[in-house]
Structures are given as structure tokens and as C-alpha cells.
Amino acid sequence: MDIVSFLQFTFIQRALVAGIFIAVLCAILGMFLVLRRMSLIGDGLAHVTFGAIALGLFFGMYPFAVAVPLVVAGSYLILKISEKAKVYGDAAIGIVSAVGIAGGILLASLSGGFNVDLFSYLFGNILAISSTEVALSIVLSITVLGAIYLFYQEIFAAAFDEEFARVSGLRTSRINTLLVSLTAVSVVLSVRVVGIMLISALLILPAVTALQHARSLARALLAAAGYAVLSVLLGIALSFYADLPTGATIVMANAAFFGTALLYKRFAGS
Amino acid sequence: MSKETVLETRGLTVSYNGNPVLNKVSVPVAAGDYIGLVGPNGAGKTTFIRAVLGLVSPLSGSIELFGKPLTAFSDWRRVGYLPQRQSFINPLFPATVREVVGHGLLSCKTWPRRISSGDMLRIRDTLVMLDIADLKDELVATLSGGQQQRVLLARALVSSPDLLVLDEPSTALDPQIRESFYDLIHGLNVDRSMTIILITHDTSTIGRYANKLLYLDKRVVFYGSFKEFCTSEDMGEYFGGFTQHLICHQHG
Structure with missing residues (x-):
């Protein structure tokens, strides 16, 4: 079997298309989250996704249809708790995250214990992604990337200096809401790729790798997207040939790029 | 013809967690003014400009920018802001x-x-x-x-912008650069009639460049020209003659 023969399989093609779209999406959003020191919001929202999917399974509904609105609501709740209740952002993430997980566990228990479906969402299985989910990933990715393109200057300015952005007449609370809502949608999409446990890696690793050598924000975003796509390609190929879990392999490929960028910076300068 | 009023606060009161930081501050600022804003630490200087810029909500009182209530003001192009530190x-x-x-x-x-x-x-x-x-x-x-x-x-x-607000801009500057920095701001005020509000602890700068001094200590202690401040008997009583002399003669 030659090196690219695995591309002939339909499930691999679907995994590559969905994986590439979602990876680019997460890398770009993740850059803004990392720069705003909100990296762990991905983790928190992933835990809310767990609860939301459990809710969907409990009522026999399509889990993503339940997860998207619930996780967007969770992201809004994180913002509001940190704004209004005088709770630090990381503590607000912790609160919503814990409630999400606890809700999921309760529902799983009420339904008679963990079933296989819920377990598969924890660790992801991009190779089992359906055509509908691929189409959903493409449409939502394009929508989210389009929103980032249209609000690029606002998101950039608010990330660099939120106070100045406000004095420029930008409505930063709306920008923050937009950013976390887009993150919520991306997190739900990523569940299929790497699973709930590893989602934050897709958001954080490509961004921090690109930041090791970036010379402008635009270049950093391009580099992060590049690392993310390469990691998906490498991860799917390696997992196919070495019979490894795909989500974890994608994350390890991302981590390898980060390690290489660190070493390069350390020994060759950047 | 009277000059345009760039900024006007009336009875501006701000508090944090129930502690008053500014108490009934009423200050009119006309186009072309160069105002040196001074006061001890914790006097509410930064809070004053943050309220004026819409970054802090007042407890009571009103703020108008270029003749419009702050809540209705949208022409932020006319306002330039240099924050206190670059540490952000x-x-x-x-x-x-x-x-x-x-x-x-x-x-x-x-x-x-x-x-x-x-x-x-x-x-x-x-x-x-x-x-x-x-x-x-x-x-x-x-x-x-x-x-x-x-x-x-x-x-x-x-x-x-028509109004430039600077919050302690010279803290990171060495003396030589500080001099040219203030010359530049002075030039903007004189050549372009840009209104300047400058928070500083450096009263020599105010003595040299500003045409008005606003002394805040949670309320307006003094608002007028530097010369008026130095000759004011009230200020002599408020600060003590020695301190007033020190403030007025730092600029040599």
C-alpha cells in the first residue's frame, strides 16, 4: 500500500475535510483566546458540551442540536458571571465547567449508566464522522470564519487594549460575546475530531506554536492555521497506518510542532 | 466669539464599592485649553478622566463631550487617549x-x-x-x-482628535525625551488648537505649558490658571504657604 492510498477510503476523505475546516477554525479563534488569556474557556465549554450531549442522549434528541444552543448559553453565562458577579474569569469558567460535567454525570446515571455513545464523545472519533456532520462542520466553519473576517479589526483592537477599543467607540462587550459564542460553536464542532477531553489542545497548541516566531498578527493567524492543518493531515495518516486513536494523534502532532518551534527558537533564534 | 465647550462635568460623583472617589466635580473645559490635572495619590485624577471617557459609570452628575451627553456621544474620532502605563x-x-x-x-x-x-x-x-x-x-x-x-x-x-487626554505620560521617559515629548504636546495645543488634559505629578510641566491647573482631591480644590493658584490666599491656607511655594516654584 503506497503512502497516499489511504485517501481512497471515503471515511478518511470525510475525516480530512471536516478535520481541516475545524482545525483552521480552532486555530484562528484560539489565537485570540490565547492572546486574551482566555485559553481555558475551551476546556470549560467542552465540559458544558459533555452535559449538553448527555441531555440530548437522555431525551433521544440529536446531540449536536442540543449542544450548540446550550454551549453558546454556557459561554454567555461565563462572561456574565465574570462581569456581574465580581468573579474572576478563570473562576467563572470553573463554575460553568463543573456544572456541565456534573449535569452530564447525573443524566448518565439517571439513564442507567454511561452508554457507548457518550463515551465516544469523550474521546472523539473523526473517522466515524457522518456526511451530515461533515456538511455541518463546513457550513459552521465558514460562518464562524466569515464572522471573524468581518469583525477582524474590532476583535484585534479589543484583544490588544480593551480600554482603548472602548474609547474608540467599539462595543467591546458585544465583541467579547461574539468571540465566546464563536468559540462555543467551534468547541461543539471539535467534539467529533478530538473529543471533549482534548478540545482545548486544538485551540491552544497551533496558536502558541505560531506565537514563537510570529512577526505580525496576520502572519501568526496564517501560521497557526498552517500548523493546525498539517497536524490533522499527519495525525490522520499516522493513526491510520499505526492503528492509533486519531484525536490523540492529532493532538500529539500539534504538540510536536510546538516542541520543534520551541527548540528552533532556543537554538537557532527567531 | 466664545470658544466651543469641549468637556463639561456637572456634579460628577463616582464611587467604588460605596467609597466615594469623586464628589460633585464640576469642570468646564473650553477648546484650546491645556489643563494640568494634579492631586495626591488616590485623589481621583485617573477616575475623573476614566469617567469622562465612559470607562467608569458615575453615581450621579452629568458629563458632556462637545455639547452632547456622554451617553449620546458617538464621535470618538475627536477624542485621543494615552493611558497611564504600557504594562497592559x-x-x-x-x-x-x-x-x-x-x-x-x-x-x-x-x-x-x-x-x-x-x-x-x-x-x-x-x-x-x-x-x-x-x-x-x-x-x-x-x-x-x-x-x-x-x-x-x-x-x-x-x-x-480635538481633545487629547494623557494620563501620566512621562513616567517611562528619560529627561531628554520627556522634554521633546512635552514640546510636541505643546505644539499640538498651540498650532492645532488641540485641547489637552494632562495628568501629572510634575508641576514644572504645568507651570511651563498648561494654561489651567485643576487640583483634585476627591473634589475640586482649585481650578484656574497657574498664576492664580500661586497667588491665591485660599490655596496658601489650604496647602500651607511653604507647600504652595514649592508647587509654584518647582518649574524654576
């Missing part, structure tokens, strides 16, 4: 000088906001005026404190 700059943020100065133009734009080639010319001209054109492609996070200060000043000036 994330050392990992890969923003170039050009990109950051471009943020100063977002107040001139409607959605979807884009930086055009015409904007790039304005950015270049502003960088040239501040003598930092050679830094245009450098990352802001890697610059020295003084260079960062000039980049942030460029960001405040690129929209050609």
Missing part, C-alpha cells in the same frame, strides 16, 4: 507598530471596519511626526518603554 501590553502579542496605530482610526469608521491605503498614509505621516517611522514593522511588545509610549501617542493622534 502582552509581551507575546504579535502586533506591529503600524497595526496598533491603525487601531486609532477605527473610531472614524463604520462597519465593516477596514484599514485602507489612505489610512496607511495617515499612519505613516503620524509615525514620521513622532519620529518613529523606522519602527513601523517592529513588534510593539519588543520596544522600549519610551518607544511604546510614542507608539501609543501615535495611536491617540492618528485620528486628528
Whole structure:
């Protein structure tokens, strides 16, 4: 079997298309989250996704249809708790995250214990992604990337200096809401790729790798997207040939790029 | 013809967690004024300008910018702001000088906001005026404190504001650069009739450049010309003659 023969399989093609779209999406959003020191919001929202999917399974509904609105609501709740209740952002993430997980566990228990479906969402299985989910990933990715393109200057300015952005007449609370809502949608999409446990890696690793050598924000975003796509390609190929879990392999490929960028910076300068 | 009122606060009161920080501050600022805002630590100087810029909500009182209530004011192009410290700059943020100065133009734009080639010319001209054109492609996070200060000043000036608010701008500057920095601000006030509000602990700067002194200590202690301050018997009583003399003669 030659090196690219695995591309002939339909499930691999679907995994590559969905994986590439979602990876680019997460890398770009993740850059803004990392720069705003909100990296762990991905983790928190992933835990809310767990609860939301459990809710969907409990009522026999399509889990993503339940997860998207619930996780967007969770992201809004994180913002509001940190704004209004005088709770630090990381503590607000912790609160919503814990409630999400606890809700999921309760529902799983009420339904008679963990079933296989819920377990598969924890660790992801991009190779089992359906055509509908691929189409959903493409449409939502394009929508989210389009929103980032249209609000690029606002998101950039608010990330660099939120106070100045406000004095420029930008409505930063709306920008923050937009950013976390887009993150919520991306997190739900990523569940299929790497699973709930590893989602934050897709958001954080490509961004921090690109930041090791970036010379402008635009270049950093391009580099992060590049690392993310390469990691998906490498991860799917390696997992196919070495019979490894795909989500974890994608994350390890991302981590390898980060390690290489660190070493390069350390020994060759950047 | 009377000058346009750029800013007017009436009975402005601000409190944090129930503790009053500003108490019934009423200050009119006319176009072309250069106001030195002084007062002890914790006097509410920064809170005053944060309230004026809409960053802090007042408990009571009113604020008008260019004749409009702050809540209805939207022409933020007319206001430039240089914050107190550059410490908010994330050392990992890969923003170039050009990109950051471009943020100063977002107040001139409607959605979807884009930086055009015409904007790039304005950015270049502003960088040239501040003598930092050679830094245009450098990352802001890697610059020295003084260079960062000039980049942030460029960001405040690129929209050609009518009111420039500076919060202790000279803390990161060495004496020589500080001198040229204040000369530049003075030039903007004289040549372009730009209204300046400058928070500083350096009363020599106020004595030399500002035409008005606003002394805050949670309330307005004094608002008038520097000369009036120095000859005011009330201020002599308030500060004690020796302290008043020290404030007035620091500028030599």
C-alpha cells in the first residue's frame, strides 16, 4: 500500500475535510483566546458540551442540536458571571465547567449508566464522522470564519487594549460575546475530531506554536492555521497506518510542532 | 466669539464599592485649553478622566463631550487617549507598530471596519511626526518603554482628535525625551488648537505649558490658571504657604 492510498477510503476523505475546516477554525479563534488569556474557556465549554450531549442522549434528541444552543448559553453565562458577579474569569469558567460535567454525570446515571455513545464523545472519533456532520462542520466553519473576517479589526483592537477599543467607540462587550459564542460553536464542532477531553489542545497548541516566531498578527493567524492543518493531515495518516486513536494523534502532532518551534527558537533564534 | 465647550462635568460623583472617589466635580473645559490635572495619590485624577471617557459609570452628575451627553456621544474620532502605563501590553502579542496605530482610526469608521491605503498614509505621516517611522514593522511588545509610549501617542493622534487626554505620560521617559515629548504636546495645543488634559505629578510641566491647573482631591480644590493658584490666599491656607511655594516654584 503506497503512502497516499489511504485517501481512497471515503471515511478518511470525510475525516480530512471536516478535520481541516475545524482545525483552521480552532486555530484562528484560539489565537485570540490565547492572546486574551482566555485559553481555558475551551476546556470549560467542552465540559458544558459533555452535559449538553448527555441531555440530548437522555431525551433521544440529536446531540449536536442540543449542544450548540446550550454551549453558546454556557459561554454567555461565563462572561456574565465574570462581569456581574465580581468573579474572576478563570473562576467563572470553573463554575460553568463543573456544572456541565456534573449535569452530564447525573443524566448518565439517571439513564442507567454511561452508554457507548457518550463515551465516544469523550474521546472523539473523526473517522466515524457522518456526511451530515461533515456538511455541518463546513457550513459552521465558514460562518464562524466569515464572522471573524468581518469583525477582524474590532476583535484585534479589543484583544490588544480593551480600554482603548472602548474609547474608540467599539462595543467591546458585544465583541467579547461574539468571540465566546464563536468559540462555543467551534468547541461543539471539535467534539467529533478530538473529543471533549482534548478540545482545548486544538485551540491552544497551533496558536502558541505560531506565537514563537510570529512577526505580525496576520502572519501568526496564517501560521497557526498552517500548523493546525498539517497536524490533522499527519495525525490522520499516522493513526491510520499505526492503528492509533486519531484525536490523540492529532493532538500529539500539534504538540510536536510546538516542541520543534520551541527548540528552533532556543537554538537557532527567531 | 466664545470658544466651543469641549468637556463639561456637572456634579460628577463616582464611587467604588460605596467609597466615594469623586464628589460633585464640576469642570468646564473650553477648546484650546491645556489643563494640568494634579492631586495626591488616590485623589481621583485617573477616575475623573476614566469617567469622562465612559470607562467608569458615575453615581450621579452629568458629563458632556462637545455639547452632547456622554451617553449620546458617538464621535470618538475627536477624542485621543494615552493611558497611564504600557504594562497592559502582552509581551507575546504579535502586533506591529503600524497595526496598533491603525487601531486609532477605527473610531472614524463604520462597519465593516477596514484599514485602507489612505489610512496607511495617515499612519505613516503620524509615525514620521513622532519620529518613529523606522519602527513601523517592529513588534510593539519588543520596544522600549519610551518607544511604546510614542507608539501609543501615535495611536491617540492618528485620528486628528480635538481633545487629547494623557494620563501620566512621562513616567517611562528619560529627561531628554520627556522634554521633546512635552514640546510636541505643546505644539499640538498651540498650532492645532488641540485641547489637552494632562495628568501629572510634575508641576514644572504645568507651570511651563498648561494654561489651567485643576487640583483634585476627591473634589475640586482649585481650578484656574497657574498664576492664580500661586497667588491665591485660599490655596496658601489650604496647602500651607511653604507647600504652595514649592508647587509654584518647582518649574524654576
